[in-house]
Amino acid sequence: MLLAGRIEPFLLKRKADEVFERCLQGCCFLSFLLAVSLCAPAALGQLSTEDHLAEPGFWPTQDIASRDNFAGSDACARCHGVKAASQKETPMARAAMSASLSDILHTHPLMAFGPGKYKYRIESRTGQSRYSVSDGNQSLSFPLLWAFGTGRVGQSYLFKKPNADFFEARITYFETLGTIDFTPSRALLSPSGIEEAMDRPVPQAEVMRCFGCHTTGSSIGGHFDETHLVPGVTCEACHGPGAGHVKSMTAETVASSGEAKPAIFNSAHLDPADAVDFCGACHGTWWDVKLAGVKGVSTARSAPYRLITSKC
Ligand code: HEC
Numbered sequence: 529m530l531l532a533g534r535i536e537p538f539l540l541k542r543k544a545d546e547v548f549e550r551c552l553q554g555c556c557f558l559s560f561l562l563a564v565s566l567c568a569p570a571a572l573g574q575l576s577t578e579d580h581l582a583e584p585g586f587w588p589t590q591d592i593a594s595r596d597n598f599a600g601s602d603a604c605a606r607c608h609g610v611k612a613a614s615q616k617e618t619p620m621a622r623a624a625m626s627a628s629l630s631d632i633l634h635t636h637p638l639m640a641f642g643p644g645k646y647k648y649r650i651e652s653r654t655g656q657s658r659y660s661v662s663d664g665n666q667s668l669s670f671p672l673l674w675a676f677g678t679g680r681v682g683q684s685y686l687f688k689k690p691n692a693d694f695f696e697a698r699i700t701y702f703e704t705l706g707t708i709d710f711t712p713s714r715a716l717l718s719p720s721g722i723e724e725a726m727d728r729p730v731p732q733a734e735v736m737r738c739f740g741c742h743t744t745g746s747s748i749g750g751h752f753d754e755t756h757l758v759p760g761v762t763c764e765a766c767h768g769p770g771a772g773h774v775k776s777m778t779a780e781t782v783a784s785s786g787e788a789k790p791a792i793f794n795s796a797h798l799d800p801a802d803a804v805d806f807c808g809a810c811h812g813t814w815w816d817v818k819l820a821g822v823k824g825v826s827t828a829r830s831a832p833y834r835l836i837t838s839k840c
């Protein structure tokens with residue numbers, strides 16, 4: 529009854545765990561049933577992204593076996609010219625970029641901010657942007673590597689330190705302010721020192737998730753491939769790697785086999801529930817938001833969640 533016709537083993541197991549946990553917490557089973565019956569209609573047919581990824585076939589943010597499976601958007605443009613031209617203009621296509629290519633950084637050569645003890649700066653010149661923090665005595669400075677977001681709302685930055693992995697700057701550029709301020713939920717009341725005031729170390733698993741949503745082809749064979757990923761959400765982030773499709777669509781293949789097999793994921797064939805979850809792979813499905821325990825105004829970031837929850 530919970531997920532009519534779409535009970536996945538994964539999810540079923542998780543639901544069972546949840547029921548068990550609630551019983552352990554002393555919560556009355558009847559009130560749990562009531563809660564489920566109130567929220568179930570909203571989630572009918574929806575799945576979490578993890579569950580979609582566990583199903584066979586392509587799904588956005590999936591790890592891809594080999595880089596050779598990709599053809600690149602320029603190849604798609606040869607035959608789907610109109611789509612290619614319009615897709616390039618979307619914010620999604622520019623969801624991440626090398627910091628050296630960020631217009632925001634280059635049109636704001638000096639941004640400074642610091643309401644308290646720590647002073648934050650980003651200085652950009654000759655194609656490089658340096659992020660520095662100073663407490664009056666000591667200062668630290670590193671070149672920025674990646675800019676996330678076109679800056680419709682904001683743009684955040686990742687960088688590395690010598691012999692270390694990724695760090696997220698605690699400041700973000702905000703379009704409404706025209707300068708930097710603390711990243712939402714990243715400001716600290718009393719940082720232990722200049723390093724903690726400056727950044728947050730980003731664990732490898734999270735790095736893979738950030739790039740999984742903001743770039744194309746970043747996870748290859750279970751590994752993060754920073755050197756060959758394609759910045760932004762491009763054709764193959766939504767349709768899966770297309771080298772096989774390009775090959776089967778060329779005149780010679782069609783002529784020799786007598787027919788053209790698309791051999792590519794066509795999101796036009798998804799049923800309505802899956803079509804919403806499809807965008808939710810990056811925008812957050814109903815279950816993604818539920819399972820992450822996100823509530824209140826913070827759910828506004830997930831259009832798929834809000835759509836499923838709405839009367840519409
Ligand atoms: C050599 C030409 C060619 C190239 C290159 C090409 N396509 Fe296609 N594509 C086609 C043709 C022809 C069709 C079938 C059109 C139709 O059915 O109306 C098609 C259909 C599709 C479909 C729908 C598949 C279906 O099941 O109906 C998708 C999605 C698609 N292409 C995406 C891509 C992507 C992404 C790329 C780049 C990786 C790409 N194409 C590159 C020629 C090409």
Ligand code: HEC
Nearest residue numbers: 588619620622623677678680741742761765806807809810
């Ligand atoms: C591979 C991940 C991914 C998928 C799949 C995806 N998006 Fe996005 N989308 C993003 C990211 C990242 C952004 C933020 C872009 C930016 O930096 O502004 C975004 C931004 C957008 C925006 C711009 C928001 C605005 O206010 O202008 C729209 C609209 C959008 N997506 C719609 C969709 C729809 C519809 C689908 C499903 C067909 C979809 N997205 C699927 C990652 C994705």
Ligand code: HEC
Nearest residue numbers: 676677678679680681682683684737738741809810811829
């Ligand atoms: C699960 C997918 C996902 C992950 C993981 C993710 N993002 Fe996003 N991000 C999105 C989507 C989708 C949007 C667009 C939301 C909207 O506007 O509706 C977005 C928006 C943003 C924006 C605002 C963009 C703008 O133009 O205003 C920034 C900045 C951003 N993300 C940075 C990051 C950083 C940094 C990380 C990792 C530390 C990260 N994101 C991880 C999906 C993701």
Ligand code: HEC
Nearest residue numbers: 601604605608611612615761762763765766767794795796
């Ligand atoms: C954000 C995800 C996303 C991106 C990026 C994207 N597409 Fe699509 N594409 C879709 C969805 C969703 C549909 C189905 C639309 C519909 O229902 O008609 C679709 C439909 C198509 C179709 C038509 C399939 C059919 O049967 O009508 C083709 C061809 C196609 N896309 C090619 C491309 C190419 C080429 C690119 C890159 C330039 C691209 N797409 C980028 C999500 C995406």
